[in-house]
Amino acid sequence: MSELTDFGVKRLRDGVRSGEFSAREVADAFIVNVSKAKELNAFLVETPDHALAAAKAADDARGRGDTLAPLAGVPIGMKDLFCTNGVQSAAASHILEGFEPRYESSVSQRLWDAGAGMLGKLNMDQFAMGSSNETSAFGNVVSPWRRTDGGNAPLTPGGSSGGSSAAIAARLCPAATGTDTGGSIRQPASFTGITGIKPTYGRCSRWGVIAFASSLDQAGAMARDVTDCAILLEAMAGFDPKDATSLDAPVPNWEAGLNPSLAGKRVGIPKEYRMDGMSPEIEALWQQGIDWAKDAGAEIVEVSLPHTKYALPAYYIIAPAEASSNLARYDGVRYGQRDLPDGAGLQDMYAATRAAGFGDEVKRRIMIGTYVLSAGFYDAYYTQAQKVRTLIAQDFENAWGLCDLLLTPTAPSAAFGLGETTDPLSMYLNDVFTVPSSLAGLPAMSVPGGLDKQGLPLGLQIIGKAMDEQNVLNAGLALEQRAGFTARPDAWW
C-alpha cells in the first residue's frame, strides 16, 4: 500500500470517506515511512499510537455510518513548537528536553477535533530561531533533496519549520503544521518543493505555541499542494479567547472558495525586491511566475515598497527583543532542565541553567534583545525599529491602492549545503523576501515554481491583504496549475 503515502490531504480524506481504503491502512503506511526515515532526522518523537487511535475513530465512525470529521483519516506531523498533551514539546531545545505538557495547544486541539491524527513531533530550529535547521539541539534535519551533481552533499530543508518541510517532501506525512515568525513556513517550503501558507496574524491561536516573538509568531499549514493547505488551514484557524491577539472573525470555507482564475485581479511586482546581485535563476523564475499570473488573467503592475531594505534590520531588533522577554521564563524552576552547580544560589542556578540549556543562536538573540531593550538604548533601537515597522506596513497599504496581491520569489537562493553558511548575518539574509510581510502581519504563501540547474526546488511567494487568504490561495492555485511541479526527491534514506 506504499502508494497511499503519495496521496495528499484531500485525496486521503476523500478516499477514507468513500471507503476506497481505511484510515488504518493510511496510518500504517505513513508510520512505516516515518520509521524508515531516521536518516532525515525529521521527527524528534514518533507517536504512532496517536495516529492509530485517530484512524480507529475514523474507521469506527464510518462503520457506524456517521458523518466523518473534516480531517478524519488524515495523519499529520506536528512541529515541536506546539505543546501536545503528554508528548515531549521541546522547541528542539535542550532546556525543554523531557517537557511533557499537561495541556494541548489550541491549534493542535482543533486538528484533533477535526479528526486528524499525529505521526510525531517534527524537528526544527531551536525555538524557531534559524533558517537552516542547524540550530536544533537534537541534530539538524537533512533535506530529502540532493543536487544532481552526484556529490550527495547534505542540504538544508530550510528553517525553522525544516522537519515539517522535509517530512512532507519525503512522503513521511501528507501535511504538517508550521510556524512563521519571519519566513519559517515559506522558506522551508521553497527549499523542499512543497507549499506553505502563513495566514494573517491572529488567524491561528498562539495559545500553547512556545513563544519566540509574539507580535510576529503565526502558525500555518504546510502540504504538497494549495488545496491541501486550504483544508489544513481551515481546521487550524479560528477565534480563541485564550489568545489576546486572536482575531474574532469567522473562518471562511477556503477549500470551497478555491478558484484559479485571476481575471480582474491586479498582481503587483515590488521593484525593491529586484535586488542587486540577484541570481539569474531566481530572476527567471520570478519572470516565469509573472507570465503565469498573466496567463491566469491577472493584470501586472509595478509597485514600490520603499522601506523594504529596512525590514530585515528592524526584524532583527524586534524579534530578539521579544525573544529576550519571552525566554526569560526558562529559569530551571517550573519546567525543563535545571543546572545547579555545587553550592550555587538562585541567581547562579538561573545563569548556569540558561547557559547549559540554550544553544548559541538562542543566546545570541537573547543577548541582542537584552541589549536593545536596556536602559539608554531602548528608544534608539527598539522604538525606532517599531516606527520603521509602521512605515513598512504603510508601504503595503499604499501598494494595495494599486494591486490586490504581490508576487515575489520566496527566497534568494535554492537550498544550501549544511554547514555552508556559518556567519549569522548571511543566514539572516535568507528571509529578505519573507520578513516584510511578517512585520506587517499579512497572509503569504510559497508555492513551488520549478527546479534550478542543480535540480533543486525554487518557490514563488504570494502576499495578500490582511484577512484575504482566499485570494492568496487562489493565486497560489493559478501558479500551481501552470507550474505543473511534479518533481520529487528519490528515496535514498
Next chain:
Amino acid sequence: MSVDKATVQKIASLARIAVSEEEAERLVPELNNIIGWVEQLGEVDTSNVEPTTAVIPNTLRLREDVVTDGNVRDDVLANAPQAEHGFFAVPKVIE
C-alpha cells in the same frame, strides 16, 4: 555604538546567562556585526511616525469575571525539576 567585553558580560548578566571569558571574547565581534548592521535604521526619518503597537487592528476584550481554572496543582508541578510537598523547590535564597 559598539560593545566591548565588559558590555557583553553586563548584557549576559542581565539576561541571566553565564558566559566564560572565552565566550565573551567570541561574542564581542559577533554582536558588534549584528548591532552595526541594524544601526542602518538610524538613517530612516521617523520624526512623524508612531511606533507599531498592533499589526492587525484588534480590540482588547474583557471576559466575565469568573474563575476559569484552578485545582491543577499536580499538573502545574508535573514538569518541575524539583517539586516537593506541593511546591517548586529552589536553592536557599535567604541566608
